[in-house]
Amino acid sequence: EPEVTQTPSHQVTQMGQEVILRCVPISNHLYFYWYRQILGQKVEFLVSFYNNEISEKSEIFDDQFSVERPDGSNFTLKIRSTKLEDSAMYFCASEGLAENIQYFGAGTRLSVL
Amino acid sequence: AQKVTQAQTEISVVEKEDVTLDCVYETRDTTYYLFWYKQPPSGELVFLIRRNSFDEQNEISGRYSWNFQKSTSSFNFTITASQVVDSAVYFCALSEDYSSASKIIFGSGTRLSIRP
Numbered sequence: 001e002p003e004v005t006q007t008p009s010h011q012v013t014q015m016g017q018e019v020i021l022r023c024v025p026i027s028n029h030l031y032f033y034w035y036r037q038i039l040g041q042k043v044e045f046l047v048s049f050y051n052n053e054i055s056e057k058s059e060i061f062d063d064q065f066s067v068e069r070p071d072g073s074n075f076t077l078k079i080r081s082t083k084l085e086d087s088a089m090y091f092c093a094s095e096g097l098a099e100n101i102q103y104f105g106a107g108t109r110l111s112v113l
Numbered sequence: 114a115q116k117v118t119q120a121q122t123e124i125s126v127v128e129k130e131d132v133t134l135d136c137v138y139e140t141r142d143t144t145y146y147l148f149w150y151k152q153p154p155s156g157e158l159v160f161l162i163r164r165n166s167f168d169e170q171n172e173i174s175g176r177y178s179w180n181f182q183k184s185t186s187s188f189n190f191t192i193t194a195s196q197v198v199d200s201a202v203y204f205c206a207l208s209e210d211y212s213s214a215s216k217i218i219f220g221s222g223t224r225l226s227i228r229p
């Protein structure tokens with residue numbers, strides 16, 4: 001069964017460092033998303049991406065965040081200068097055309113020290 | 114304003130009991146989607162169901178059933194004859210835009226514990 005793959009499963013970084021979280025969406029999917037979940041809290045939308053550009057972003061997704069689809073398979077989330085409060089589980093999701101179902105990856109746990 | 118409320122923070126039942134997880138939503142839109150996702154202890158988010166706002170038929174899938182009541186803006190989830198493997202956090206969610214690339218708004222989740 002096709003699935004969304006995220007790497008790494010756990011990333012530890014120092015405050016102020018740049019991190020890149022990687023996602024391989026389901027093949028043939030066209031819409032891509034990043035969400036985050038601070039420990040013990042609800043899942044929050046960060047950004048959606050379609051046709052090589054951002055479709056929508058939340059207030060959380062400030063100038064420190066960027067997304068990219070550098071090739072035909074990867075979808076990345078970059079945090080330029082991490083803060084302690086960026087520590088969370090980051091989920092990637094993808095969606096097929098006219099499907100309206102987002103399939104999530106297993107997440108990357110980001111720990112900022 | 115769009116909002117999803119899951120008033121039950123935690124529920125604990127004994128195996129084989131039936132359990133209902135409540136979900137109440139708010140939206141200004143007439144067209145929208147409702148979802149349930151399961152987050153087991155391993156952490157991933159597992160899609161369970163999608164329901165569009167025009168389809169108020171209840172749905173049953175094995176031991177799972179969903180009751181969508183537009184009049185009360187509720188989309189409740191019932192597990193019949195619960196099992197220990199059902200232990201997880203369950204999120205109800207809303208997507209206001211009928212088109213794709215639309216964000217999902219999650220509720221705060223209900224932690225369900227099934228005791229053997």
